[in-house]
Amino acid sequence: MQNGHSNEDALRSINKSSASPIRPCGQADIPEWTGKPPSRHDDRRAMRFLGERILIPESNEALDVGSIGKGRQENCNCQSPGSIDCIRFHVAEKKDELKRKLGSAFYKMGLHETGEDAAHSWTKSEERRFNTIIQENLPSSEYNFWDILRTAFRYKGSKAIASYYHNVFQVQRRAYQNHLGLEADSDDDSIEPGFLYSRQGNVGRSRSRPAASSRKRKSS
Ligand SMILES: [Zn+2]
The missing domain is CATH 1.20.5 (Single alpha-helices involved in coiled-coils or other helix-helix interfaces)
Structure with a gap:
């Protein structure tokens, strides 16, 4: 260090000038280095930071990195x-x-x-109310509807409202943008009044899952 100070001197002066001195219980717990990192999941020290294990890895199956982000490769019926x-x-x-x-x-x-399943806890009339609030508070580029939404759906909580907005509302909006060939931007652009108008009539209908057995097949 500069001026010939040792590290210990420097630490001592930091501790002296600090408003909250470092106490023994505030010290980092650094395990003794054994020469190799702990690899076992049941290492107690590692688990303190990793939390409770939910899923037990069954195998060391190699990840197909090349297919990530490319969507489904095979054809469907x-x-x-x-x-x-x-x-x-x-x-x-x-x-x-x-x-x-x-x-x-x-x-x-x-x-x-996750995904559009976030809508399962919303009734059709709640979804319409959600839509109406946004519709009545355009331009939404200022996002002035959030406070009104929070007040109207106080019983659901902010987390559920945000989840519905991002997982359902914005996903449907993206589909609308794609359909019309609009440039997709969920953050900055003002929400399209046409989307809100079309959504008002379709709320609840669009997320019904088509049953595999009743789906029409191209040819067989
Ligand atoms: Zn398909």
């Missing part, structure tokens, strides 16, 4: 592959598969509340 209904169907299909595989861990990880 949907009537209109790539359509909103097709995507919804496959998302639901995969989610059901995951639910079967994970069992109770699926719920512990909160996966049942």
Whole structure:
């Protein structure tokens, strides 16, 4: 260090000038270095930071990194592959598969509340009310509807309102933008009045899951 001070001197002076001195219980607990990192999941020290393990890894299955972000590669038998209904169907299909595989861990990880499933705890009239509030408070680029939404749905809590907004409302808005070939931007643009108008009539209808057995097949 500068001026020939040792590290200890420097620490002492920091501690002296600090308003809240470092107490023994505030010290970092650094384990003795054994030469290799702990790899076992049941290492008590590691678990203190990792929390309770929900899922037990069954195998060291290699991850297919190349397919990430590329969507479904294989063809499907949907009537209109790539359509909103097709995507919804496959998302639901995969989610059901995951639910079967994970069992109770699926719920512990909160996966049942992800995506458009966030709408399951909303009634159609609540969804319409949500829509009306946004509609009546345009331009929404100023996001002046949040306080009104929080007041109107106080019993649901802010987390549920935000979840519905991001997982359901914005996803449907993106579908609307895609349909019209608009540039998708969920953050900055003012919410399209046309979307709100079309949504008002369709609330609750669009998220119904098409049943696999009743789906029309292209050809067989
Ligand atoms: Zn499909």
